[in-house]
Amino acid sequence: MTNPVAILNNPFLNKGTAFTKQERQNLGLQGLLPPKVQNLSEQVEQTYAQFQHKGSDLDKRIFLMDIFNENRVLFYKLFSEHIVEFMPIVYDPTIATTIENYSELYVQSQNAVYLSIDEPKNMEQTLRNAADGRDIRLIVVTDAEGILGIGDWGTNGVDISVGKLMVYTAAAGIDPSQVMPVVLDTGTNNSKLLNDKLYLGNQHERVTGDRFYDFVDQFVQTAERLFPNLYLHFEDFGRDNAANLLNKYKDQITTFNDDIQGTGIIVLAGILGALNISKQKMTDQIYLCFGAGSAGAGITKRIFDEFVQEGMAPEEAKKHFYMVDKQGLLFDDDSTLTPEQREFARSRSEFENADQLDNLAAVVSEIHPTVMVGTSTQPGTFTEEIVKDMSANTDRPIIFPLSNPTKLAEATAEDLIKWSDGRALVATGIPAADVEYKGVTYHIGQANNALVYPGLGLGVIASTAKVLNDEMISAAAHSLGGIVDPTQAGAAVLPPVSKLDQFSQTVALAVANSVVEQGLNRESISDVKAAIDDTRWEPKY
Numbered sequence: 001m002t003n004p005v006a007i008l009n010n011p012f013l014n015k016g017t018a019f020t021k022q023e024r025q026n027l028g029l030q031g032l033l034p035p036k037v038q039n040l041s042e043q044v045e046q047t048y049a050q051f052q053h054k055g056s057d058l059d060k061r062i063f064l065m066d067i068f069n070e071n072r073v074l075f076y077k078l079f080s081e082h083i084v085e086f087m088p089i090v091y092d093p094t095i096a097t098t099i100e101n102y103s104e105l106y107v108q109s110q111n112a113v114y115l116s117i118d119e120p121k122n123m124e125q126t127l128r129n130a131a132d133g134r135d136i137r138l139i140v141v142t143d144a145e146g147i148l149g150i151g152d153w154g155t156n157g158v159d160i161s162v163g164k165l166m167v168y169t170a171a172a173g174i175d176p177s178q179v180m181p182v183v184l185d186t187g188t189n190n191s192k193l194l195n196d197k198l199y200l201g202n203q204h205e206r207v208t209g210d211r212f213y214d215f216v217d218q219f220v221q222t223a224e225r226l227f228p229n230l231y232l233h234f235e236d237f238g239r240d241n242a243a244n245l246l247n248k249y250k251d252q253i254t255t256f257n258d259d260i261q262g263t264g265i266i267v268l269a270g271i272l273g274a275l276n277i278s279k280q281k282m283t284d285q286i287y288l289c290f291g292a293g294s295a296g297a298g299i300t301k302r303i304f305d306e307f308v309q310e311g312m313a314p315e316e317a318k319k320h321f322y323m324v325d326k327q328g329l330l331f332d333d334d335s336t337l338t339p340e341q342r343e344f345a346r347s348r349s350e351f352e353n354a355d356q357l358d359n360l361a362a363v364v365s366e367i368h369p370t371v372m373v374g375t376s377t378q379p380g381t382f383t384e385e386i387v388k389d390m391s392a393n394t395d396r397p398i399i400f401p402l403s404n405p406t407k408l409a410e411a412t413a414e415d416l417i418k419w420s421d422g423r424a425l426v427a428t429g430i431p432a433a434d435v436e437y438k439g440v441t442y443h444i445g446q447a448n449n450a451l452v453y454p455g456l457g458l459g460v461i462a463s464t465a466k467v468l469n470d471e472m473i474s475a476a477a478h479s480l481g482g483i484v485d486p487t488q489a490g491a492a493v494l495p496p497v498s499k500l501d502q503f504s505q506t507v508a509l510a511v512a513n514s515v516v517e518q519g520l521n522r523e524s525i526s527d528v529k530a531a532i533d534d535t536r537w538e539p540k541y
């Protein structure tokens with residue numbers, strides 16, 4: 001028999017006060033818990049009341065993490081019943097605060113795995129120990145070089161792996177005993193951490209070049225070998241490494257880059273939703289990407305592919321896309337461009353005033369975009385002047401300020417609605433409250449990859465997909481249409497987070513169908529819907 005105390009300390013086994021009299025007797029737990037036996041809904045009610053007494057969002061998150069550390073069923077039942085309220089606490093934006101203060105706040109590892117570049121020999125044993133015989137189907141891995149828009153956070157970034165996985169389970173029912181959060185600690189270039197006595201990570205600069213790529217490859221190969229049914233999700237790597245790693249592995253293993261691909265899907269879905277409201281055509285749009293990094297370039301490529309899928313010739317479609325980064329409009333004579341930026345760089349000869357196009361305002365006034373998406377990490381950069389200029393040249397400007405967390409957003413939804421006199425079709429990266437303007441209530445969609453990656457993952461895992469390809473990604477984006485009523489004044493461009501668990505199913509089904517139609521499933525599947533239902537985990541004792 002397992003040691004009774006070990007059961008209470010194991011969040012996958014512990015039911016706390018919900019252990020029945022019989023279970024307490026069988027497991028040797030008599031007297032190790034208060035006498036009363038509660039059921040799950042009583043526990044949920046009691047913990048929710050405790051949650052409501054916490055003051056700050058950080059205190060709320062710390063409380064919820066205690067529940068997570070103690071009892072996974074209770075945590076996920078509570079989370080699933082309060083998804084709209086808990087998303088910004090468990091996940092972005094509060095998670096940014098816990099990442100910045102990870103070492104100071106540290107109490108326990110939350111079943112995360114810390115792989116150190118200084119001790120590569122331990123890797124296999126560490127992964128085995130962490131799995132402890134569990135059938136791992138999903139890993140979220142980060143090296144934390146580009147956490148949200150807040151930069152390099154070294155080992156602290158492990159929280160993004162933990163948090164993304166929490167959303168996978170709450171939104172799509174991924175079995176929490178089949179997941180593993182991983183941080184690859186390859187050092188940090190964050191001088192604050194390098195000089196902080198409390199910092200818990202490797203206190204040296206980032207290792208780069210071959211040693212970095214060899215370490216990542218050792219991880220990928222070892223994880224694939226130990227967990228043959230693995231879906232490997234990369235999160236918040238630095239801009240160049242993120243794209244390189246995706247290109248290296250995407251045709252070989254079942255893998256996904258959330259910042260590049262996940263964000264591409266949700267923004268395409270948001271633009272489709274916006275066009276459904278404005279009754280305009282995708283291929284008539286002029287697209288401006290502001291901040292052409294992992295997310296910006298990933299989104300641009302996804303929207304460009306959509307133009308081509310709708311029948312426009314690639315060279316014609318290219319003319320509709322503009323990228324702006326630190327240096328202003330990206331031109332093809334710039335040797336510092338990334339390969340993803342080079343695809344969409346323009347020729348100086350197209351413009352009489354090319355030298356003046358070194359800032360967003362000048363570019364907007366020159367090209368008259370109809371869609372502007374911000375992934376720049378630069379707060380307040382969608383100014384009143386820029387928004388008014390854009391709105392003067394298009395009826396329903398589509399404007400998505402997506403930089404996270406809250407303090408980095410390019411604009412607020414409220415300002416965008418006001419400055420465009422109610423015409424802008426807006427989605428934000430973090431949740432935004434309704435905006436009241438001239439008698440209309442505007443609902444603001446959340447264009448955060450969290451609205452799609454859980455369903456995508458459920459579809460991929462349930463269908464035993466060998467790879468994740470563009471067809472599946474496109475199917476995911478298109479599946480989100482039709483949930484919002486576009487005829488309602490002030491309708492949001494994306495479905496609400498309150499329906500996250502429902503539309504995660506929709507996304508999963510679309511993706512799994514695409515996998516099976518393409519014959520890319522590892523195991524034979526006769527009924528896609530049943531395969532998804534069988535994969536879904538529910539929080540219950």
Ligand SMILES: NC(=O)c1ccc[n+]([C@@H]2O[C@H](COP(=O)([O-])OP(=O)(O)OC[C@H]3O[C@@H](n4cnc5c(N)ncnc54)[C@H](O)[C@@H]3O)[C@@H](O)[C@H]2O)c1
Binds near residue numbers: 150291292375377429
């Ligand atoms: N809503 C979402 O789902 C979502 C998803 C991914 C990323 N994001 C957000 O997007 C932002 C970027 O993330 P990323 O992973 O692409 O990071 P990244 O570092 O890969 O890209 C940021 C890009 O912005 C550019 N940039 C920096 N300063 C600029 C300036 N003054 N003007 C124009 N461009 C500038 C950088 O050069 C870089 O190319 C972050 O804030 C992140 O939180 C949101």
Ligand SMILES: O=C(O)C[C@H](O)C(=O)O
Binds near residue numbers: 147149236404448449
């Ligand atoms: O984590 C988020 O909130 C979305 C996204 O992956 C990001 O990096 O900002």
Ligand SMILES: [Mn+2]
Binds near residue numbers: 148235236259
């Ligand atoms: Mn991210």
